[in-house]
Amino acid sequence: MSKLLVTGRQKLSGEVYVQGAKNSSLPILAATILTKGESVIFNCPNLSDIDASSRILRYLGCKVERSDHTIVVKSDDVCRSDIPDELMRKTRSSIVFLGAVLARTGRARLSFPGGCEIGLRPIDMHLKALRELGAEIKEKHGYLDCSAPYGLKGTKISLSFPSVGATEDIMIAACLASGTTTITNAAREPEIVDLADYLNKCGAKIYGAGEGVVMIDGVSSLNGTSHTIIPDRIVAATLMSCAASTGSHIMLRGVIGSQLESVIPVFEETGCTVKYKDGDMEFVSPKRLKTMKIVRTMPYPGVPTDAQAPLLAAACVADGTSVFVENIFENRYRHTSELVRMGAKIKTEGKIAVVEGVQSLYGASVEATDLRGAAALIVAGLCAESDTEISGIKYLERGYENFEIVLSSLGADIKKV
Numbered sequence: 001m002s003k004l005l006v007t008g009r010q011k012l013s014g015e016v017y018v019q020g021a022k023n024s025s026l027p028i029l030a031a032t033i034l035t036k037g038e039s040v041i042f043n044c045p046n047l048s049d050i051d052a053s054s055r056i057l058r059y060l061g062c063k064v065e066r067s068d069h070t071i072v073v074k075s076d077d078v079c080r081s082d083i084p085d086e087l088m089r090k091t092r093s094s095i096v097f098l099g100a101v102l103a104r105t106g107r108a109r110l111s112f113p114g115g116c117e118i119g120l121r122p123i124d125m126h127l128k129a130l131r132e133l134g135a136e137i138k139e140k141h142g143y144l145d146c147s148a149p150y151g152l153k154g155t156k157i158s159l160s161f162p163s164v165g166a167t168e169d170i171m172i173a174a175c176l177a178s179g180t181t182t183i184t185n186a187a188r189e190p191e192i193v194d195l196a197d198y199l200n201k202c203g204a205k206i207y208g209a210g211e212g213v214v215m216i217d218g219v220s221s222l223n224g225t226s227h228t229i230i231p232d233r234i235v236a237a238t239l240m241s242c243a244a245s246t247g248s249h250i251m252l253r254g255v256i257g258s259q260l261e262s263v264i265p266v267f268e269e270t271g272c273t274v275k276y277k278d279g280d281m282e283f284v285s286p287k288r289l290k291t292m293k294i295v296r297t298m299p300y301p302g303v304p305t306d307a308q309a310p311l312l313a314a315a316c317v318a319d320g321t322s323v324f325v326e327n328i329f330e331n332r333y334r335h336t337s338e339l340v341r342m343g344a345k346i347k348t349e350g351k352i353a354v355v356e357g358v359q360s361l362y363g364a365s366v367e368a369t370d371l372r373g374a375a376a377l378i379v380a381g382l383c384a385e386s387d388t389e390i391s392g393i394k395y396l397e398r399g400y401e402n403f404e405i406v407l408s409s410l411g412a413d414i415k416k417v
């Protein structure tokens with residue numbers, strides 16, 4: 001089982017390109033099932049979650065070829081409508097295949113995606129919306145058996161919470177439904193907009209993606225297209241946290257500043273300066289951060305829940321106390337116990353984490369238990385005295401491509417052992 005060995009107190013410097021967005025690649029790969037012909041997806045990161053999605057596409061009958069950061073999917077011969085348990089369980093986000101398979105084949109049989117390290121991850125909103133679109137869904141023995149023999153029918157859907165996955169599932173399913181679907185209280189994340197851009201290039205008619213109300217006029221068929229995935233705003237926020245915890249000055253290339261407009265003020269509050277233009281961001285951190293004061297995670301355009309763990313890790317060495325409120329997932333503070341092993345002073349109670357900044361952390365042997373928690377341990381390891389050994393890096397590899405190489409290129413002393 002490989003681990004990461006980080007020697008802290010190394011300043012970072014230089015520049016790095018930010019990888020393509022995992023949470024845009026995954027729904028877009030699922031959406032290729034709707035199309036005839038070939039889709040060429042550029043800037044797709046090399047991640048285990050992406051590999052898991054490619055395996056599902058191949059199982060369903062698609063041809064999938066990857067070369068470097070380009071994935072080519074041919075979906076003329078989709079011939080199955082079931083996804084076996086072992087493939088479903090590889091990544092939580094495979095639930096987004098439900099709407100795609102159902103819309104393409106009229107059936108979908110897949111196992112209930114389990115909960116994961118950060119929460120129960122219910123799919124009630126997905127199922128309610130697909131039923132409103134006319135799907136019959138039976139839930140038994142951990143399996144979902146869905147059918148829409150007469151196709152799906154457009155309708156008005158109102159989400160009780162702006163769920164990213166539910167919005168994506170509905171958008172995908174509604175593309176080939178008859179009539180118009182409106183989603184009220186839709187998620188507004190940039191990954192939703194990227195998915196809509198891809199689908200519209202395939203011939204879909206989606207209006208208002210990125211707004212609270214999205215309208216989809218059903219069409220009879222879609223054709224593959226080429227598409228470049230947007231940069232990963234969470235990887236960008238993680239790199240900013242690495243620079244912030246080490247008092248560094250770095251350049252991030254290929255970021256979209258407007259997607260980080262809720263994260264940048266958090267860093268500016270601590271004394272960091274952030275300048276971006278035409279896709280490049282210059283990030284300068286003071287020697288020691290001031291407190292972040294209070295950070296609340298919210299649906300986009302609020303502070304993303306996925307950035308909470310890296311931000312919290314940087315707050316551990318700030319000069320003052322920072323308060324975090326995790327409003328999206330019920331169990332997303334698991335990294336704090338490992339940070340405490342490194343000398344952090346953190347108290348958590350339900351949604352709240354109170355982080356009392358310390359002068360410095362010390363290296364320890366720590367274990368990652370979820371994707372963004374793994375990133376948080378790296379942020380902490382980079383500023384700790386002595387060495388930190390991080391196990392459980394399979395979680396990291398779900399969302400960060402060659403992260404230790406990226407950080408080494410910025411001067412960090414980090415290696416996989």
Ligand code: EPZ
Pocket residue numbers: 022023024026093119120121122123124125126127161162163164165166187304305306328329330371372399
């Ligand atoms: C997506 O997950 C992302 N994953 C998550 O990123 C991200 O944290 C999350 O959106 C919020 O931004 C992908 O895009 C692959 P939700 P998703 O549906 O779609 C509850 C990462 O680290 N809910 O917006 O699952 C749910 O339990 C991952 O890259 C229901 O109750 O998130 C959660 O509390 C982690 N019923 C809240 O809504 C439902 O039917 C937000 O979930 C669906 C969701």
